[in-house]
Amino acid sequence: GNSVTQMEGPVTLSEEAFLTINCTYTATGYPSLFWYVQYPGEGLQLLLKATKADDKGSNKGFEATYRKETTSFHLEKGSVQVSDSAVYFCALRLAGSARQLTFGSGTQLTVLP
Amino acid sequence: DAGVTQSPTHLIKTRGQQVTLRCSPISGHKSVSWYQQVLGQGPQFIFQYYEKEERGRGNFPDRFSARQFPNYSSELNVNALLLGDSALYLCASSLAGQGDSGNTIYFGEGSWLTVV
Numbered sequence: 001g002n003s004v005t006q007m008e009g010p011v012t013l014s015e016e017a018f019l020t021i022n023c024t025y026t027a028t029g030y031p032s033l034f035w036y037v038q039y040p041g042e043g044l045q046l047l048l049k050a051t052k053a054d055d056k057g058s059n060k061g062f063e064a065t066y067r068k069e070t071t072s073f074h075l076e077k078g079s080v081q082v083s084d085s086a087v088y089f090c091a092l093r094l095a096g097s098a099r100q101l102t103f104g105s106g107t108q109l110t111v112l113p
Numbered sequence: 114d115a116g117v118t119q120s121p122t123h124l125i126k127t128r129g130q131q132v133t134l135r136c137s138p139i140s141g142h143k144s145v146s147w148y149q150q151v152l153g154q155g156p157q158f159i160f161q162y163y164e165k166e167e168r169g170r171g172n173f174p175d176r177f178s179a180r181q182f183p184n185y186s187s188e189l190n191v192n193a194l195l196l197g198d199s200a201l202y203l204c205a206s207s208l209a210g211q212g213d214s215g216n217t218i219y220f221g222e223g224s225w226l227t228v229v
Contacts, residue, residue, distance in 0.1 A: 103155030
């Protein structure tokens with residue numbers, strides 16, 4: 001079946017530190033890959049996406065590259081801010097399927113000033 | 114423009130009761146999906162509806178049901194509530210139903226259900 005495995009948290013960093021959150025996937029077929037962010041008390045917001053191998057998604061200083069050879073989609077940011085504190089979810093969706101996202105378990109990020 | 118709106122935001126039910134959660138998609142969006150997010154876990158897909166027809170179903174018991182109305186709003190019903198049904202229920206909407214991998218899926222803020 002399809003699944004997403006995320007680096008376990010929580011992750012605590014100091015402001016301006018480099019962030020990496022690992023994400024690997026298992027899928028039958030060729031999925032689109034996503035990172036969603038959930039701020040405290042809020043719903044999910046799409047952070048970035050990539051729809052095919054070697055695509056790089058980017059938004060708000062975050063980046064992730066779709067690596068088919070390693071089935072990975074790691075999230076990175078060069079310099080985190082306190083406002084980046086949230087839960088980050090990696091997700092996949094198979095092409096041609098219903099609007100069904102398969103999520104990882106989430107990684108809690110706390111950035112300290 | 115309004116995003117995906119859900120109601121109620123919080124509710125408490127007793128075991129064995131029934132609950133109905135409501136969702137209004139973004140204007141123009143015809144696809145609505147429901148997800149269950151248990152505390153500390155990622156969301157799990159429950160249903161997807163497009164043009165009032167069920168297009169996908171996750172691994173949930175028959176106690177869970179949903180429907181979509183002509184105005185594309187949707188309801189999720191859960192019967193015979195169990196303690197384990199306590200979760201955040203998220204509604205998501207998108208333009209298309211299937212096949213278009215480029216369509217972004219937008220989530221509402223969810224309905225917090227506590228079963229006691």
